[in-house]
Amino acid sequence: MVGPAIGPVRRAFAPWNDPSAKPFIEFRNVTKRFGDFVAVKDLSLKIYEREFFALLGPSGCGKTTLMRMLGGFDEPTEGSILLEGKDLVGIPPYRRPTNMMFQSYALFPHMTVADNIAFGLKQAGMPKPDIQSRVDEMLALVKLEKFARRKPHQLSGGQRQRVALARSLAKKPKVLLLDEPLGALDKKLREETQFELMDLQMKLGMTFLIVTHDQEEAMTVADRIAVMNNGVIVQVATPAEIYEQPNSRYVADFIGDINLIEGKVAEASEGSAKLACAATGATVAVNQTLSASIGDEAWFAIRPEKMRISRDAPADTSVNALSGEVWDIGYLGDVSIYHVRLPTGATVKATITNATRLVERPISWEDKVWLTWSRDAGVVLTR
Template identity: 70%
Template sequence: MAKKSIGPVRREFSPWEHPDHPPFIEFRNVTKKFGDFVAVNNLSLEIYEREFFALLGGSGCGKTTLMRMLAGFETPTSGQIFLDGQDMAGIPPYRRPSNMMFQSYALFPHMSVEKNIAFGLKQDKLPASEIDARVAEMLRLTKLEQFAKRKPHQLSGGQRQRVALARSLAKRPKVLLLDEPLGALDRKLREETQFELMNLQTELKVTFLIVTHDQEEAMTVADRIAVMDKGELVQVATPAEIYEAPSSKFVADFIGDINLIEAKITEKSADGVRLQPVKGGFTIDSDQTSDADVGDTVWYAIRPEKVRIAQGRTEEGAVNQVGGVVWDIGYLGDVSIIHAKVGADHHDTLRATFANVSRMVENPITWDDEVVLSFGRDAGVILKG
């Protein structure tokens, strides 16, 4: 059995932990070139049935190209793509057991909601009774029954998004491909819709593959995430693994907010590693092991919420604490973000966040305060450059 995943996973659903479990979608040594530009570079990836999988990365990383090759809108330059055991080579998009929902929704403006949902079913010449039953099911699942007779222009952005989703699912594809599906929604509605997508995917037991550049969206909806950069996979793991145990400096920096401290390894033992930040001023003791040698330069990555902050001065000989001066503060309501100047001559910045659990704070930390920042031996990870 493979290593057990870090963080929460759906009960009794983690097929990637079992090497003998067959993948539902497989990219095998896939390369896609546009002229001299390599959009996807010799990429291999396995996705499992009923999984909600996210392709995450910045613009131009190859995530949309990868999805379009699965959908049949692009042809691989080399390599193979399998869906449910079948090689997709030469199979046109309309013959593939997948459906794609575009960011623009592409609804027919002259058709009502129910006719938009029924369109693909009529193209497939399904019996009228079955079309009516599927449309009714989709209207129920997407909570659109009362809007069935309306035209797209009479709907809100969130409602149009649900119509496009219902139309995509009405044909009962084996895989639903979602290309930045929530990009046009405002933040609050986007957050609500993310959970609606998750509930719908669980109820229908359909494999979902979502392309997004929104880290929070991928972390919320996906069972696993593939982080991509320059046409290659950088890390494939659960959201918690991506966040808590990034495989590289790139992933650590790309996902969420993080402190990246350049440091040299000064000691190694069975209990862990001691680091000296390059800019000096304090030492870091970590219970992590590292294959880097004493004297090597590495990066110590620690999330701001794992850094404790208090008013006062450092204690002599205490582990993983450093004095600093508050340089900047961000108050976000539920949490506050503190930027403190630390290290020798205050040449480095360390970020800490803390929850505002009380409405009233008598002595809040404020600008120019002297503070102590500290963290546990297990709080961060050691990464090579």
């Protein structure tokens, strides 16, 4: 049976926009040092109840350290971490209302699926009848009832991942911490499991915090994303805001594919601006108010799919238009990526959706083409 649609719930869920909403988890000026190395630097962050929150960034950016401090596996050097208004510092992991699902799954190889799920409940002293009831509930939740008596080596990677998830949820923590939970799965299974995680989180009404370096994964599952770099949070926003309105070149370049075109501010007024971009020979016009002055350095960030590519010149070639030659083409099945070499030597990428099954390309290598875009297709970044 198909459950109720979660779309209306997800659309209405935005406690971070409510000034009266109290955070469920709060990091206050948290710093973590390992000797001379500063892994997390004076970081403050608010996460709300029932939120699916993602910490996203490259290896070594501090995201796992932040999660481990929330779980109690590391203590902050400075600052405080609050859950429902209570300071967690000094409370050991087993006394916190959190549970962590590790990337390696850490299943006991000599135990059955049911025993792996029951392990934490036995450690907590839960009565046997209640343990059996909870294990049955978790097996049904992750659809593994038929595999209860199997051992981990008899399961597929996706099934082991579900066992680890069920074990993490068995004690019904207030917060589930997911450390790169899908990293060991193949691409197709990973994509399927992402949606299963989203549905499960909504069904349970729990707060999930996931750590990942996979941009697509974070964009798919999370209500909000915190992009981290060098121990600090660069931007916190919804996936759509992160993708469409990055606040810096770092975020724009880290999330998805993008063209970053350097230039100088030529005009700036309320709701409108122009950049002169010598490296590409383009004049870029945007519907955007800039906090910059004439002559200031800036970058125009535009996604390849926002660019139109054509053999025909546009009516107005003086603004938001570039001419060049197709230098390379990448065929990805659903889309084709065109690398267009400009007369200045710079290369710009444009994407075409492969909407038909035609094998012959409408635009091919060495074709002379024009790239155009609308005034609201990209964003000007000043940092």
